[in-house]
Amino acid sequence: MASMAVQLLGFFLGLLGFAGTVVATLLPHWRCTAYLGSNIITATAYMKGLWMECIWHSTGIYQCEMYRSLLALPRDLQAARALMVLSCVTSVLASVASVMGMKCTRFARGSLIKSPLALSGAICFLCAGLLCLVTVSWTTNDVIMDFYDPFLPSGMKYEIGLAVYLGYASACLSLTGGLVLCWSSSGDRSQSRPRMQRNQPLSPPPAFNHIYPPAPLYKPPEALKDNHAPSLCSLSSNGYRLNNYV
Template identity: 40%
Template structure:
């Protein structure tokens, strides 16, 4: 029962992380305008994400523009896009597989060892999804940091970390934590040994039947 609760905890943690991965991919605030140092504070704040760039005015009006061309984007943006999409797909497959493999479901209940292995497979997929997200977000943050401290970058064109990066780091942590919990739900060797011992022992009725002919032979002699 405790193992089943452990699986549920890992599943819901990974599910929440997967939802966060989707939100991170869709958010346009991957980097935002920096007002540090001698930067001039303007009435317009600029945000950039994986799919669009936005301008937020002091009146509260936000205007966004989707990137016109995929091939004209920088390499780190294209690679980050690919990693985030792969992470979403891995998480989706992991959700389906984990539901089949968890003990609280009735699918494949006649073979608990195979069922636990399926749950572990779902946990591995969640770990890979979290790892892809962590690599993508960290790489993007590294590029933002490099451009910020690059002396050739104009002061008014520098960007800082956006809120989407922090959501991405949190989502990757939750997904990997939930996947680790699911990977720890594999049955131990002791239970396997007990199950094999019970299956290998003949029943009492079988032993009595095998002993009856020898007993009758002794009585007739």
């Protein structure tokens, strides 16, 4: 029962990480305008994401525009797109494998593939979390390097947006869920092996006929009286003994 609760905890943590990864991928708040100088009253704010670029006006109006060309985007943005999409797909596979491998489901109940399915789902959650973590870390490094670049104008400097922080939280949730599922799956394997060994029938002892030759049959002494080899003096060509004529 405790193992089932641990599996459910790991699955829901990974599911929350998957939901956060999808939201962070779609949000345009990856890079926000940096407010530099003494003038803090601004009429507009610029935000850049993986799929669109938005402008926020002080009147509360959003204007967003999708990126029209994929090849015209910078390489770091293309790589971030690919990694986040791959993280979402891996999370979907992890969710499906975990649902089939958990004890609370009826799929393959009592089968030996139950624990490997849960373990594969846990590994997929770990991979999804690592992909998301690499993407947000890369973006954070680019934003910080551009912010402290003295040759870059202040109007082109950005700060870390809300989607990046959400990506960090989602990556941590996915990694934690994957680790919990791995721990529960390894515990199930260690408990199932002794049970299988106890339930196995005892094998019969090996047959000694294949190792040692069978013992000769017992014969009484009367049967062995005339069983000795005849001597040379008692042999004849026609099967008669010489002592019959002496």
